[in-house]
Amino acid sequence: MPEGDxxxxxxxxxxxxAEHGTHSDAEDDTETGxxxxxxxxxxxxxxxxxxALLDAIYTAAVEEAAVARGGRLTMxxxxxxxxxxxxxxxxxxxxxTDLLLDALADLHPxxxxxxxxxxxxGDLTRSLRLMCDWAFSPAGRAVMAIxxxxxxxxxxxxxxxxxVFAARGGTFTQTVLRHYAEHGHFDPARLTPVVVDLGEAxxxxxxxxxxxxxxxDYLAAIVDQAILPAIGLDPAH
Amino acid sequence: MPEGDxxxxxxxxxxxxAEHGTHSDAEDDTETGxxxxxxxxxxxxxxxxxxALLDAIYTAAVEEAAVARGGRLTMxxxxxxxxxxxxxxxxxxxxxTDLLLDALADLHPxxxxxxxxxxxxGDLTRSLRLMCDWAFSPAGRAVMAIxxxxxxxxxxxxxxxxxVFAARGGTFTQTVLRHYAEHGHFDPARLTPVVVDLGEAxxxxxxxxxxxxxxxDYLAAIVDQAILPAIGLDPAH
DNA sequence: ATTATTAGCTACAGTCGTGTATCTTAAAGT
DNA sequence: ACTTTAAGATACACGACTGTAGCTAATAAT
Numbered sequence: 001m002p003e004g005d006x007x008x009x010x011x012x013x014x015x016x017x018a019e020h021g022t023h024s025d026a027e028d029d030t031e032t033g034x035x036x037x038x039x040x041x042x043x044x045x046x047x048x049x050x051x052a053l054l055d056a057i058y059t060a061a062v063e064e065a066a067v068a069r070g071g072r073l074t075m076x077x078x079x080x081x082x083x084x085x086x087x088x089x090x091x092x093x094x095x096x097t098d099l100l101l102d103a104l105a106d107l108h109p110x111x112x113x114x115x116x117x118x119x120x121x122g123d124l125t126r127s128l129r130l131m132c133d134w135a136f137s138p139a140g141r142a143v144m145a146i147x148x149x150x151x152x153x154x155x156x157x158x159x160x161x162x163x164v165f166a167a168r169g170g171t172f173t174q175t176v177l178r179h180y181a182e183h184g185h186f187d188p189a190r191l192t193p194v195v196v197d198l199g200e201a202x203x204x205x206x207x208x209x210x211x212x213x214x215x216x217d218y219l220a221a222i223v224d225q226a227i228l229p230a231i232g233l234d235p236a237h
Numbered sequence: 238m239p240e241g242d243x244x245x246x247x248x249x250x251x252x253x254x255a256e257h258g259t260h261s262d263a264e265d266d267t268e269t270g271x272x273x274x275x276x277x278x279x280x281x282x283x284x285x286x287x288x289a290l291l292d293a294i295y296t297a298a299v300e301e302a303a304v305a306r307g308g309r310l311t312m313x314x315x316x317x318x319x320x321x322x323x324x325x326x327x328x329x330x331x332x333x334t335d336l337l338l339d340a341l342a343d344l345h346p347x348x349x350x351x352x353x354x355x356x357x358x359g360d361l362t363r364s365l366r367l368m369c370d371w372a373f374s375p376a377g378r379a380v381m382a383i384x385x386x387x388x389x390x391x392x393x394x395x396x397x398x399x400x401v402f403a404a405r406g407g408t409f410t411q412t413v414l415r416h417y418a419e420h421g422h423f424d425p426a427r428l429t430p431v432v433v434d435l436g437e438a439x440x441x442x443x444x445x446x447x448x449x450x451x452x453x454d455y456l457a458a459i460v461d462q463a464i465l466p467a468i469g470l471d472p473a474h
Numbered sequence: 475a476t477t478a479t480t481a482g483c484t485a486c487a488g489t490c491g492t493g494t495a496t497c498t499t500a501a502a503g504t
Numbered sequence: 505a506c507t508t509t510a511a512g513a514t515a516c517a518c519g520a521c522t523g524t525a526g527c528t529a530a531t532a533a534t
Contacts, residue, residue: 047500047511071308071386076491085512090493141387147445148385150378151304154448190473194455194462197442202431204445205438208384211391218431225431229466232473236427284481284530313521322482327523 046083056082057089058103059138065100066141071149073100097156100142105163107139113172115179120233121223123176128199128219131172135203136213148208173199173227181231190231198227283320293319294326295340296375302337303378308386310337334393337379342400344376350409352416357470358460360413365436365456368409372440373450385445410436410464418468427468435464 048056060082065073073096079086093099111134113127134140146152146160174196181188202222206214224235285293297319302310310333316323330336348371350364371377383389383397411433418425439459443451451459461472 049501049509049511053511067388069388069390070310071382071388074491075493085514086492087494087513088511091510144385144387145308148381149308150381151306151308152448153306157448190462192458192462194439194458197439198435198463201438201442202434205434205441208441211389211394221429221431225427225429226435226463226467229469229471230463232466232471234466234469234471236469286479286481286531290481311521312523322484323522324483324524325481328480 048084053084053088054106057084057099058106060084061096061100061103062107062138062142065145066138068145071145073097073145075099097146097153100146101156101159101163104139104142104160108164110134110139113175115176117183120176120180120185121228123180124173124199124223124227125216125219127172127176128203128222129216131200131203132207132213132219134172135207171196171200177227177231186231186233195227195230198230199223202226285321290321290325291343294321294336295343297321298333298337298340299344299375299379302382303375305382308382310334310382312336334383334390337383338393338396338400341376341379341397345401347371347376350412352413354420357413357417357422358465360417361410361436361460361464362453362456364409364413365440365459366453368437368440369444369450369456371409372444408433408437414464414468423468423470432464432467435467436460439463 057078061073061078064077064081068074068077075086075089075093075096078096078099079089089099093102111130113123113130115123115127135144143160143164146156174191177191177196178188180186181191199222203214203219206218228235294315298310298315301314301318305311305314312323312326312333315333315336316326326336330339348367350360350367352360352364372381380397380401383393411428414428414433415425417423418428436459440451440456443455465472
């Protein structure tokens with residue numbers, strides 16, 4: 001399973017930024033007139049309503065889920081990170097997972113690949129790059145925390161797929177593959193569930209093994225060594 | 238990402254068994270002379286030493302890690318599941334992760350594929366079946382809980398790879414692929430890190446998406462649609 | 475039988491997080 | 505300006521878990 005050295009871990013960068021954010025608590029804002037969690041100057045005031053409050057809560061939930069040690073998401077931690085009261089959270093959500101699902105649904109849509117006309121290899125590589133960038137975003141990390149946990153709550157996972165992924169129309173690479181198959185570049189019968197999942201599967205596994213972005217060379221290797229052969233366009237032939 | 242309905246979740250079966258195990262606490266054993274956690278009759282006694290105690294603790298740690306909701310592993314839960322005192326755990330380990338790593342190292346080795354002479358496709362499929370079976374074992378689940386968590390402890394992951402995986406020599410499919418390449422079935426230059434990781438990556442992702450064993454048909458599809466094309470033996474050609 | 479070791483039990487003080495209740499008052503609407 | 509709404513602050517009781525300490529006696533060795 002392990003190849004190469006771990007260059008860093010999923011959570012290190014976000015953790016550093018998150019610590020900074022957590023540091024500005026309500027009292028500090030009141031005294032110094034500093035900006036709130038989401039960067040909107042509030043003239044020393046701490047109360048927010050409507051979208052500003054929701055944004056702060058959603059951002060906090062996703063960031064907390066992305067970095068929580070032991071994969072544990074708590075109302076208390078979200079509230080602290082959002083610089084808001086727990087009672088405010090409990091007025092709307094029963095538990096942190098409900099909140100996180102709302103947050104993830106709100107943070108959609110994710111940027112989708114925009115395939116061109118005549119660069120299958122390039123478009124595939126770019127779509128994998130998009131996937132990597134998303135996967136290392138707080139939202140991507142939060143999703144991973146939900147999906148990958150063996151003790152996961154199956155209802156939460158189902159809700160995640162219905163509310164967050166259903167709007168997406170499949171994998172990042174699927175959009176590209178379907179486009180080029182429809183334009184006659186290869187036999188559409190090749191687009192099986194296995195083939196559609198290839199790119200993302202390899203990227204996901206690589207990230208789990210190394211804890212780091214796979215890098216553009218590895219993405220290109222995925223395209224050349226796995227995806228293209230699987231659709232009958234093996235560069236080595 | 239989602240394909241098909243979730244047939245079950247990672248943790249449901251083990252949880253049912255685990256609940257039963259947890260149910261026989263120390264007092265019950267003392268009163269009824271029932272077997273202890275690991276099935277060894279102790280004539281109504283609760284104290285164990287040496288291997289019997291370690292086995293109980295290791296089994297409990299791995300099972301607990303495999304099912305913990307919210308991904309949280311605690312000394313208290315392990316102690317309860319092992320029907321032993323926390324002080325016993327703290328005498329040897331500082332924290333539950335140290336204990337879990339010792340447990341996983343002890344539970345090795347995992348059964349390895351035994352490739353034959355002339356059935357590449359069958360041997361690949363069987364190796365993926367082995368991987369699935371391991372992945373759904375408590376040890377496999379516990380490993381997943383460590384590796385897949387975005388907020389993971391990088392030191393723990395490194396220790397896991399060094400102490401548990403280093404002894405394994407690569408992926409389940411790698412053993413088979415290397416064997417057949419050495420016997421001239423295909424060009425060994427095809428055995429890149431991407432290709433070696435293909436089978437396990439697809440299985441891992443499938444399990445994450447569905448929460449269930451992928452099934453033999455899907456394993457066969459992985460071999461036919463992804464692995465064989467990647468090594469230049471595309472059945473569709 | 476005696477001795478050494480340590481498992482298991484219990485207690486303690488402390489932290490973290492939960493879920494709820496209540497109050498003040500900032501923010502928004504009229 | 506006045507009214508309504510609900511955000512934020514605070515308190516409470518409780519459970520889970522932590523890490524430690526001390527004691528009894530079961531287990532293993534001699």
